[in-house]
Amino acid sequence: MGQAIMIINEIKKLIDSDPYIDIGFSPVGYCMLPNHYKSAIIMVTRHTEIITLQNYSEDIFEKILCETRDHSRNILVKMKELLKNNNIAYYIPQEAQANEKDLCVPFSYKFGAVNAGMGWIGKNxxxxxxxxxxxxxxxxxxxxxxxxxxxxxxxxxxxxxCNKCIEVCPYGALKNNLWKYGMHRNELIDYKLCNQKRSEFISLKNRKNSCGLCIVSCPLGI
Ligand code: SF4
Ligand code: SF4
Known part of the structure; x- marks a missing residue:
C-alpha cells in the first residue's frame, strides 16, 4: 500500500496546478481483466471551452473535443512516464467500441469514474x-x-x-430515467439509435457526427 500512496501523491502533483483536470482511482475487480491488474487511474478533463445551446455548432463542439483530447494526452504522457519509472505495469484500455453491433468496451471509462467517486451517469x-x-x-x-x-x-x-437533455435530442433517444448504480444503459438511452443517427454523417464528414446537444444543454458545471 506504501507504493500506491506514493504513486497517488506523485500523480496528484503532476496535475496539481491544472484547473482542467480531476483525478480519481478505481478498483477494477468488477471487470474481466487479467488478475494482476488491480486499479484504474481515471482522469477527467474539462472541455477547453464551455459552450451552451446558444453558441453550439457541431463544428465548434468537435473542435473542443479535439483540443480537450490533446490537453489530456499531454498529461497522460507524463503519467505513463511516472509509472514506467516506478516499474508499475499498466496499459491504456480500449477507448472505442470494438464493433458496431453491441457497442461495448471491456472497460467502461465512465463507469470507472463512477467507481472512483467522481460523478454519476446523467439522464443524458x-x-x-x-x-x-x-x-x-x-x-x-x-x-x-x-x-x-x-x-x-x-x-x-x-x-x-430537469428535462433539458431529454427535450433537446432530435431523435428522442433519451428515456428520462434517473440513473442508479447497476442500471443498464438501455434504461437511460437508446444508444443504438443515437449511434445510428450519428453514423449517418460518416459519408459526409468521414466521421460520426459529434452530437453534443445533450451535453451542452446541461446546466451543471457552467
Ligand atoms: S448525442 Fe445527440 S443523438 Fe445522441 S442522445 Fe445526445 S442529443 Fe441525442
Ligand atoms: S440536463 Fe444535465 S442535470 Fe438535467 S437531466 Fe440532463 S444530465 Fe441531468
Missing part, C-alpha cells in the same frame, strides 16, 4: 462529473497497484424535474 447517458458537469473527456490507465478502496457514486444527482 454520459458522466456528469462532480466538479465539471458533463462537458468532460475521460481517460483511464489500468495498473497493477493496489489502491485504497473508494466509495462509488450510487445514484444520480440530476434534478428529477
Amino acid at each position: 447517458g454520459v458522466l456528469v462529473s462532480r466538479g465539471f458537469g458533463p462537458r468532460v473527456r475521460i481517460d483511464a490507465i489500468i495498473t497493477d497497484i493496489n489502491i485504497p478502496a473508494v466509495e462509488p457514486v450510487k445514484g444520480s444527482f440530476c434534478d428529477i424535474n
Whole structure:
C-alpha cells in the first residue's frame, strides 16, 4: 500500500496546478481483466471551452473535443512516464467500441469514474462529473497497484424535474430515467439509435457526427 500512496501523491502533483483536470482511482475487480491488474487511474478533463445551446455548432463542439483530447494526452504522457519509472505495469484500455453491433468496451471509462467517486451517469447517458458537469473527456490507465478502496457514486444527482437533455435530442433517444448504480444503459438511452443517427454523417464528414446537444444543454458545471 506504501507504493500506491506514493504513486497517488506523485500523480496528484503532476496535475496539481491544472484547473482542467480531476483525478480519481478505481478498483477494477468488477471487470474481466487479467488478475494482476488491480486499479484504474481515471482522469477527467474539462472541455477547453464551455459552450451552451446558444453558441453550439457541431463544428465548434468537435473542435473542443479535439483540443480537450490533446490537453489530456499531454498529461497522460507524463503519467505513463511516472509509472514506467516506478516499474508499475499498466496499459491504456480500449477507448472505442470494438464493433458496431453491441457497442461495448471491456472497460467502461465512465463507469470507472463512477467507481472512483467522481460523478454519476446523467439522464443524458454520459458522466456528469462532480466538479465539471458533463462537458468532460475521460481517460483511464489500468495498473497493477493496489489502491485504497473508494466509495462509488450510487445514484444520480440530476434534478428529477430537469428535462433539458431529454427535450433537446432530435431523435428522442433519451428515456428520462434517473440513473442508479447497476442500471443498464438501455434504461437511460437508446444508444443504438443515437449511434445510428450519428453514423449517418460518416459519408459526409468521414466521421460520426459529434452530437453534443445533450451535453451542452446541461446546466451543471457552467
Ligand atoms: S448525442 Fe445527440 S443523438 Fe445522441 S442522445 Fe445526445 S442529443 Fe441525442
Ligand atoms: S440536463 Fe438535467 S437531466 Fe440532463 S444530465 Fe444535465 S442535470 Fe441531468
